[in-house]
Amino acid sequence: MPSARINPLVAAAHEHPYPYYAALRNEAPVFFDAEHKIWVVSRADLIMQLMQSPHCVVRPPNEPVPAAIVGTPAAEVFARLIRMNEGQAHLPLKQAIGRSLALVDTACLPQLVKKWRRAECDLHALCHFVPVAVLADLLGFAPETQPEIMGWLADFVACLSPLSRDADLARASVAAQCLLTHFTGVLEGDVPQGSVLANLLQDSEGIDRQVLLANLIGLLTQSYEATAGLLGNCLIALQQQGMSDDLPLTSFVEEVARYDPSVQNTRRFVVQDLEINGQLLRKGDAVLLLLAAANRDAAFNAKGDDFAQGRTDHRSLSFGYGRHSCPGQALAIKITTAVLSDYLAQVGMAGPMQWRYQASVNGRIPRFISHQENVI
Numbered sequence: 182m183p184s185a186r187i188n189p190l191v192a193a194a195h196e197h198p199y200p201y202y203a204a205l206r207n208e209a210p211v212f213f214d215a216e217h218k219i220w221v222v223s224r225a226d227l228i229m230q231l232m233q234s235p236h237c238v239v240r241p242p243n244e245p246v247p248a249a250i251v252g253t254p255a256a257e258v259f260a261r262l263i264r265m266n267e268g269q270a271h272l273p274l275k276q277a278i279g280r281s282l283a284l285v286d287t288a289c290l291p292q293l294v295k296k297w298r299r300a301e302c303d304l305h306a307l308c309h310f311v312p313v314a315v316l317a318d319l320l321g322f323a324p325e326t327q328p329e330i331m332g333w334l335a336d337f338v339a340c341l342s343p344l345s346r347d348a349d350l351a352r353a354s355v356a357a358q359c360l361l362t363h364f365t366g367v368l369e370g371d372v373p374q375g376s377v378l379a380n381l382l383q384d385s386e387g388i389d390r391q392v393l394l395a396n397l398i399g400l401l402t403q404s405y406e407a408t409a410g411l412l413g414n415c416l417i418a419l420q421q422q423g424m425s426d427d428l429p430l431t432s433f434v435e436e437v438a439r440y441d442p443s444v445q446n447t448r449r450f451v452v453q454d455l456e457i458n459g460q461l462l463r464k465g466d467a468v469l470l471l472l473a474a475a476n477r478d479a480a481f482n483a484k485g486d487d488f489a490q491g492r493t494d495h496r497s498l499s500f501g502y503g504r505h506s507c508p509g510q511a512l513a514i515k516i517t518t519a520v521l522s523d524y525l526a527q528v529g530m531a532g533p534m535q536w537r538y539q540a541s542v543n544g545r546i547p548r549f550i551s552h553q554e555n556v557i
């Protein structure tokens with residue numbers, strides 16, 4: 182039992198989770214939280230070991246889709262996401278997505294950011310709308326439908342959170358149906374030549390259309406809150422840590438992604454008994470992998486609790502590791518850097534900011550309370 186105590190399921194949105202993470206790493210790096218019936222793992226080497234292990238999978242085998250959404254359109258999307266599958270349902274499409282994203286031409290990012298930041302854009306809209314709108318444009322989704330898509334995305338991501346109430350889940354289900362209908366039309370229509378979408382369609386022949394459809398939605402839903410959180414955490418770090426003008430802005434964004442990540446943890450489920458750090462994890466156990474704790478592990482990053490833009494030994498688990506690692510990492514960093522750069526050019530340093538972290542079991546996503554001087 183570590184000396185500092187926080188409920189690990191709310192630590193992501195806690196004001197100061199890092200002392201708790203440090204206590205876990207030092208005192209009980211593989212720890213069973215009996216109250217929440219979940220193993221909590223906080224050391225980088227152990228997390229990487231579990232993420233690579235075939236004995237740990239991304240969904241409980243007896244609940245491939247969360248019980249609360251079974252039978253709804255949201256379940257149709259969820260069940261087909263590569264993020265939620267292993268083996269053949271995961272690898273071929275994961276590789277195709279990786280290849281298509283690698284072809285994205287990011288030279289146009291500054292123009293795309295200008296196109297999507299609206300007049301009167303406050304910090305909330307800046308974080309929750311602009312990065313994902315830019316991404317959707319880059320992927321090749323028709324720009325004129327974007328505001329509608331953003332509304333559906335906001336509603337859909339509720340089905341990914343165990344904190345959602347019935348009303349949120351009902352909205353998520355409606356949104357899932359709208360997204361499915363919309364993206365079916367996109368696939369049947371004229372796909373812009375050279376876009377990620379066009380490349381992916383070409384590269385994924387033989388992959389079930391419904392699976393492809395769900396994963397196109399997945400590209401946007403998986404980046405929606407994660408990029409909003411990364412950008413928001415960059416704005417906070419600008420004020421709390423400062424930024425070096427001598428180093429590229431990208432190095433600042435990368436260090437924020439390590440130091441105060443928007444995705445603080447992820448889960449795995451044990452399908453075959455395994456021993457790790459002297460503890461026996463049994464088939465059926467759930468495991469919480471504290472990526473944000475691992476990033477500050479001294480054995481992983483020297484002086485991990487220090488914010489050090491441009492650190493030469495930079496290592497991070499913020500985008501996962503192993504077979505489920507994030508294929509959008511490079512793009513997410515570039516988009517966030519482009520939005521931040523544009524914001525700094527327009528507004529300079531943000532004025533006084535107030536925020537609270539959105540309730541979440543895994544996301545660290547600030548919700549800013551608007552101040553006129555921060556509006557573009």
Ligand code: HEM
Pocket residue numbers: 239263264265275278282316399400401403404407408411443444447448498499500501502504505506507508509510512513514
């Ligand atoms: C700051 C932004 C982002 C963060 C922090 C982030 C983080 C992550 C993490 C931690 C995982 C692994 C989850 C696990 O193993 O349990 C992941 C997976 C994934 N991410 Fe991201 N992501 C971001 C942006 C994006 C973007 C922009 C895209 C798409 C363009 C994307 C697409 C995906 C996909 C498809 C997966 C599933 C991969 C698989 O299961 O093999 N992400 N992401």
